[in-house]
Amino acid sequence: MVVMRKVTAVSKQSDNKNANNGSEGKRTHSLLPIVFISAIRMWVREWRRFCVLxxxxxxxxxxxxxxxxxxNDMFLATNDMYAKLHAYDLQIVSTLGLTKDDVAALRALPSVSEVEAERSWKATAHATDDAKSSYAMNFVHYVESQKNLNRLHLLKGNMPKNNSEAVVTQRFLHDSGLSI
Structure with missing residues (x-):
């Protein structure tokens, strides 16, 4: 139960009936202590509800x-990984291939800080045990000593040491049924 005090105020009237009593437009009591006391009483009586809220x-x-x-942690970790691998911002692909002149023209652009040319091939392969299943492969010529942009992050194993070895993705291993 909340007890409210009656607050009276004299309003300014156009006919100035109360012009001589000096209480025009003033409150007789302040509302702040009443609101504060009412809030304290409510908290004391309804402390469970207050605690739940x-x-x-x-x-x-x-x-x-x-x-x-x-x-924030995911953003910082991703930013650190991209910086570590020197991930590129833009990839330009041509169906007919890019020439050395194209690469030189890209390097000449003022907004480009670094350019790296790369050769890649796409192929479809079939599993040796099942001729009906196929999986796509993307071959990329990768020389670690010459690679500055978009470096590889190995999860398992070593970098290839000769032409008979390759780096593969987990998806390739899953699709082909092969293992490391």
Whole structure:
């Protein structure tokens, strides 16, 4: 139960009936102590409800803080990985192939800081045990000592040492049924 005090105020009237009593437009009591006392009484009587609302608010803040921290950590980790691998921002592909003059023209652009040419081939292969199944392959000529952009990140094994070895993706291993 909330007890309210009656607050009276004298309003300014156009006929100035109360011009001589000096209480025009002033409140006789302030509302701040009444609101404060009413809030304290409500908290004392309904402390369980207040605690539940406080816990809900704290859980909401904790969840939002966790989401923010997780997003920030993922952004920083991704940025670090891209910096470590020197991932490129733009890839230019030509069906007829790019010439050395094309690469030189790209290097001459003022907004380009680094250019690296790369040869790649696409092929479709069939598994040795099942002629009906096929999987796509993308061959990329990769010389580690000459590679500055878009470096590889090995999860398992070593870099190829001769032409009979290759680096493969997990998807290739899954599709082909091969293993390392």
């Amino acid at each position: 406080a816990v809900i608010a704290m859980l909401g803040v904790a969840v939002m803080t966790g989401i923010y921290a997780g997003c």
